[in-house]
Amino acid sequence: MSAAMDRALMALSLEEEEEEVPFTMPELPGFSSAEENALSLIGRTLNPECQKMSVLILTMPRKWQKEGRVRGVALSEEKFQFIFKTEHDLLDVLEKGVQTFNEWAIVLERWVENPPDDYLQYIPLWVQISKIPVNYYTHSVLMSLGEMLGEVKVVAFDPSKPIAQPFIRVQVRFNVANPLKMARVLNMGGGKTHIIHFDYEQLQKRCFTCKRLNHEKTICPWEVKKRQDAASSRREKIIAEKSRVITVLKPTDPLFGVLDEEQVGINPMTGRPKIANEVLEEMRRFLIADTGEALTVKIDKVKKSVAEAEKDPIVQKTILRLETIPIITTDLNKGKGHVFDYGQKEAERCNWDLNVNPNKLMAASMKANRNMSSFKAIMSDSKGYSEESESDFRGTLSDLPTVFRAGSTEPCSSGTVRKRGPIRRRPPRAQRQRNMLALMADNSVQEEERRDGKQEVGSRKRKKINQDAVAVVTNKAQCLKVIPHEGSPSSQ
Known part of the structure; x- marks a missing residue:
């Protein structure tokens, strides 16, 4: 805060107010x-x-x-x-x-x-006066009727000409602070009355309650007061109903004096009876019935039983109100229908997560090693062990119900089991390849002998190829043979 502001505040006096001198407007052309x-x-x-x-x-x-x-x-x-x-x-x-x-x-x-003083307080308004008595179509009457609404300026009436409309037009200087009059009762004398009507030209909206031109019906003072009176009457009615005490136990009731009014009736929190009517009827029958016990003993039993039941909410719900105990379930999604829950999959993922269970990888590898050792021992006792046999063994393992596989499945007690087809009895793949190579070598030898003319057709039979011979397959390029009379082959 500046020093000038401090001095101004210190010089400020709250006791005496400075009188401001009014500004005099200069009388100049501009x-x-x-x-x-x-x-x-x-x-x-x-x-x-x-x-x-x-x-x-x-x-x-x-x-x-x-x-x-x-x-x-x-x-x-x-x-x-x-x-x-x-x-x-x-x-x-x-x-x-x-x-x-x-x-x-x-x-x-x-x-x-x-x-x-009355500037901007009046508007020129044309009014149509209808249902005029037949004996009063004169200038004086029309002017008098128009004066009911305001100062009459113009009367559009010619008695010498036919009147095709059922009204007479009058222009008045209407005060906008007054309500519009839609009708007026005329005293015709002799106890007779007559009602004339007014219609206003070029006026569109008005309040349909008080007929004024400066507000709508929703904010009309009459409507506001009407709503306030209705609200106050409803408030008084509610207060009177609340102040009126409704007793459940009448003086002629056997339970009168045995139970308090707070123990019976409607619970304002839940809207349900504190004690069911069936229970109250049973209490009344018990007090009235002749069981050989004194009435004081019966009253004491009823009081003690109700007091003990009110201490336990479950007993109060089931015994006094005769309501069923709610079912408590651990299924959090009960009643929701089909719910896609990924909780089980998350648990399975955690079992294989090294951060959660770091010893799982070692245990799984040891278990796999034991299974493979037992498999090799079994295969060594049979004809032999090969990669094809291992693949067949893996294929056998893939038939387990917990392994995913394509194909038709059928349900069973332990899971889904694949329909196994007929077993193909064929030699291993390596043995088939050896047989194929031996057959190809025999065919090549016979072709070469036939080309050299050393073999007679049908002179001897094909020798049996020793199945134990193993043909060695190599990727080394074979030497090109010289074709007679064509020179040496050129390198490509």
Whole structure:
């Protein structure tokens, strides 16, 4: 805080207030806009909540079809001014009668330098008076009927011409603070009455309760008071009902004096009876029945039994209220239908997770080693051990019910088991390859002998190939043979 502010606060006096001298407006030509305001209209909105000023300033020139020839000025949230360029346009707007914006009426009057007290309080309003008595179609009567609404300015009536409409039009200077009168009762004399009706031209919205032009029905003072009176009456009724004590145990009831009113009746927290009616009836029968016991003993038994039951919520629920005990289940998803639960899969993953169980890998490897050792021992006792046999053994292991495999499955007590087809009895793959190589070597020898002319067709039989001979397969390129009369082969 600055030093100047401190000095100002210290010099501030709360006891005496300084009187401000009013500012005197200088009377100079540049300070007054009276000449420009001479061709202007001053107006105000009757329902500012439904009539936005910024929209009104832009909308009314278009509605009057005088865009570019009139300029609007928002004076406040309710008052505005329209400045015209010509006198003709200003008078044309005034002759249109009452003006409306957003379906609510607005007040328009020509600008005056010193406005009177009732300025912007009246609007020119045309009224249609209907259901006039047949003997009262005169200028005096029509003017008197119009005076009920306001100061009569014009009466549109010609008795020498036919009247095609069932009403007479009268223009009045209507005070916007007054409600609109829709009908009026006339005393015709001799105890007779007659009702005439009023209809207002160019008025769109009004309050349908009090018939005023400055608010809607929802915020009408009469409607607000009506709602307040209804709310107060409901409040008083509720208070009276709460103050009235409703006793469950009557003086003629056998349980009167045995149980308190707080022990019976409706529980305000749950809305259910504290003690079921069947239990109360049984208590009454017990007290009335002649069992050879004294009444005081019976009363003491009833009091003790009810007091003990109220101590335990379960006993109170099942014995006093005759309600069933709720079922407690450990299935958290009960009643939800099909629930996709990944809890079991997460547990299986944790069993194989080294961070959770670091000894699992070693135990699994040792178990696999024991299984493989037993397998090799079994295979060594048979014809022999080979990779094909090991693959067959793995294939046999894959038939277990806990191993995933493609193909048809069928359910059983221990899981899903694959339908096993017929067993193919064929030699191992290595033995088949050796037989195939030996056969190919024999065919090549016979072909070479046939080409050299050393073998006679049908002279001897094919010798049996020793199955124990093993042909060695190598990837080394064979030497090219020389073809007679064609020279040496060129390197490719």
